[in-house]
Amino acid sequence: MTPMRMAIACILMSLMTAPAAAAEPPKPLFASSDPVQITLRGPIPTLVRNRNSQPVAGTLTAGAESLPVVLSVRGITRRKSEICGFPPLRVEFASPPPATSLFAGQKRLKLVTHCRNDAGYQQYVLLEYSAYRMYNLLTPASFRVRLATVDYRGPDGQAVIARYGFFLEDLRDVASRNGLARVRARDRIPLSTLSPVDAARYGLFQHLINNHDWSMRAGPQGSECCHNAELIGTLAERSVVPVPYDFDFSALVAPPYAGPPPELNLTDIRQRLYRGYCAHNGAVPAVATQFRAMHAQILGVLSEVPGLEPRTQRRASAYVEGFFAEIANDQAVAERILKRCVN
Numbered sequence: 164m165t166p167m168r169m170a171i172a173c174i175l176m177s178l179m180t181a182p183a184a185a186a187e188p189p190k191p192l193f194a195s196s197d198p199v200q201i202t203l204r205g206p207i208p209t210l211v212r213n214r215n216s217q218p219v220a221g222t223l224t225a226g227a228e229s230l231p232v233v234l235s236v237r238g239i240t241r242r243k244s245e246i247c248g249f250p251p252l253r254v255e256f257a258s259p260p261p262a263t264s265l266f267a268g269q270k271r272l273k274l275v276t277h278c279r280n281d282a283g284y285q286q287y288v289l290l291e292y293s294a295y296r297m298y299n300l301l302t303p304a305s306f307r308v309r310l311a312t313v314d315y316r317g318p319d320g321q322a323v324i325a326r327y328g329f330f331l332e333d334l335r336d337v338a339s340r341n342g343l344a345r346v347r348a349r350d351r352i353p354l355s356t357l358s359p360v361d362a363a364r365y366g367l368f369q370h371l372i373n374n375h376d377w378s379m380r381a382g383p384q385g386s387e388c389c390h391n392a393e394l395i396g397t398l399a400e401r402s403v404v405p406v407p408y409d410f411d412f413s414a415l416v417a418p419p420y421a422g423p424p425p426e427l428n429l430t431d432i433r434q435r436l437y438r439g440y441c442a443h444n445g446a447v448p449a450v451a452t453q454f455r456a457m458h459a460q461i462l463g464v465l466s467e468v469p470g471l472e473p474r475t476q477r478r479a480s481a482y483v484e485g486f487f488a489e490i491a492n493d494q495a496v497a498e499r500i501l502k503r504c505v506n
Contacts (some may be wrong), residue, residue: 186339186340186341186342187336187339187340187342188340189307189332189336189340190267190268190269190336191264191265191266191267191268192265192266192267192269192272192309192330192332193307193308193309193330193332193336195309196296196309196310196467198309198310198311198312198469199225199265199309199310199311199312200225200226200311200312200314201223201224201225201311201312201313201314202222202223202224202225202313202314202315202316203221203222203223203232203234203252203254203313203314203315203316204221204222204224204316204317204318204320205219205220205221205222205232205234205316205317205318206219206221206317206318207221207234207315207316207317207323208317208323210234210235210236210250210252211248211249211250214236214242214243214244214250215236216236217235218233218234218235218255219233219234219235220232220233220234220257221233221234223254223256223266225265225266226265228264228265230256230257230260230264230266231256231257231258232254232255232256232257233254233255233256233257234252234253234254234255235252235253235255236250236251236252236253237250237251237252237253237273238250238251240411240420241276241278241411246278246420247276247278247279247420248278248279248280249276249277249278249279249280249324249326250276251273251274251275251276252273252274252276253271253272253273253274254271254272254273254274254330255270255271255272256269256270256271268336269333270333271333272330272331272333273330273331274311274313274328274329274330274331275288275291275292275328275329275330275331276288276313276326276328277326277327277328278418280324280326284418285326285327285470286471286472286475287411287416287417287418288326288327288328288329289310289327289468289469289470289471289475290415290416290417290471290475290479291329291410291411291413291416292308292310292327292329292468293415293464293465293468293471293479294372294410294413294415294416295307295308295329295331295408295410296308296464296467296468297368297371297372297461297464298368298407300457300460300461300464301364301368301453301454301457302361302364303340303341304337304341304343304361304395304404304406305337305406305407306331306332306334306337306406306408307332307337308329308330308331308332309329309330310327310328310329310468310469311327311328311329311330312325312326312327313325313326313327313328327470331408334393334395334406337393337395337406338395341395341404343395343396343397343404344395344396344397345393345394345395346394346395346396346397346398346403347387347394348387348388348389348394348398349385349386349387349388350381350382350384350385350386350388351380351381351382351388352380352381352388352389352394352398352403354380354440354442355400355401355442356398356399356400356401356402356403357379357380357401357403357405357440357443358396358401358402358403358404359401359442359443359445359446360443360446360449360450361403361404361405362379362405362439362440362443362446363439363443363444363446363447363450364450364453365379365392365405365407365439366379366437366438366439366440366443366447367437367439367447367450367451367454367490367500368407369407369413369438369439370435370437370438370439370486370489370500371415371454371461371483371486372410372413372414372415372416372483373413373414373415373432373433373434373435373436373482373486374407374410374412374413374414374415375412375423375424375427375429375436375438376390376391376409376412376413376421376424377389377390377391377392377407377409378390378391378392379392379405379407389405391407391408391409392405392406392407392408393405393406393408394406412432414432414433414435414482415479415482415483417432417433433482435485435486435489436503437499437500437503437504438505439500439504439505440504440505440506441501441504441505441506443504444501444504447496447500447501448493448496448497451490451493451496451500454487454490455487455490455491458487461483462480462483462484465479465480465483
């Protein structure tokens with residue numbers, strides 16, 4: 164066996180055994196992928212009209228259980244009323260949910276919403292949810308998600324709208340499940356601190372869905388690292404695990420407001436450009452092998468998501484297949500991925 168193949172074999176072994184390293188099981192809300200039906204009641208119209216309003220009191224109901232919550236608007240792009248008619252929300256529990264609750268152990272949750280009331284915008288929500296589920300297949304160092312049918316109601320119980328949304332697992336729980344801690348850093352982290360395998364997987368997955376709206380090393384100047392990525396592990400050599408989130412600017416989702424960053428000189432959001440680091444090229448072939456082994460399961464996610472229309476499934480599947488053509492074998496990876504890395 165050549166040294167390169169020995170290295171790939173070692174990396175593949177670590178990839179196959181990675182899920183066993185999880186230190187804690189997921190909390191009840193994220194222990195299942197079955198969709199849940201909830202009602203959020205409160206001054207929802209006020210939050211929709213005034214994105215800078217103070218958090219408001221409300222109630223979350225799931226089945227026979229009603230829990231007091233505090234609702235607030237969150238986000239950056241989707242928070243803007245000219246982009247989204249309905250903003251993303253943060254749901255904070257006013258008191259700890261009981262141990263028997265579906266929401267046991269939860270304190271603050273991000274809720275990804277439908278952006279606009281047009282029925283077609285539900286497809287974008289479901290496609291972004293699909294992206295998270297795909298990444299869950301590849302590594303436990305990923306945000307779990309729970310799909311929900313959300314019945315939004317005003318303070319007097321009047322119906323506002325019912326749409327798909329999904330909850331995003333808290334970062335502390337992602338870290339705990341993996342036996343790691345959150346890494347906090349300002350501005351930028353050294354390239355050498357990133358785990359090569361995890362960074363290679365991150366970059367290759369973003370290439371699969373063709374998302375360029377991220378940085379696993381830096382955030383906006385003066386803010387915490389990173390852009391649409393969180394970090395877990397330790398800030399030491401080859402020890403930081405980047406965990407991606409926010410996939411709405413990807414070609415897989417492709418809502419009307421999304422487009423490629425101007426600095427990349429791309430003409431279309433569907434135009435692929437690999438942005439993984441050259442420093443991690445040694446790990447990419449083994450990670451690509453893992454992707455190929457999960458080919459059927461990754462595509463299968465699209466057929467498992469409730470509410471995803473057949474036409475949407477076909478379009479998304481065809482786009483994902485384009486990625487697998489690029490990593491069909493080691494030679495394809497060398498020519499179409501490794502040579503296009505970022506220094």
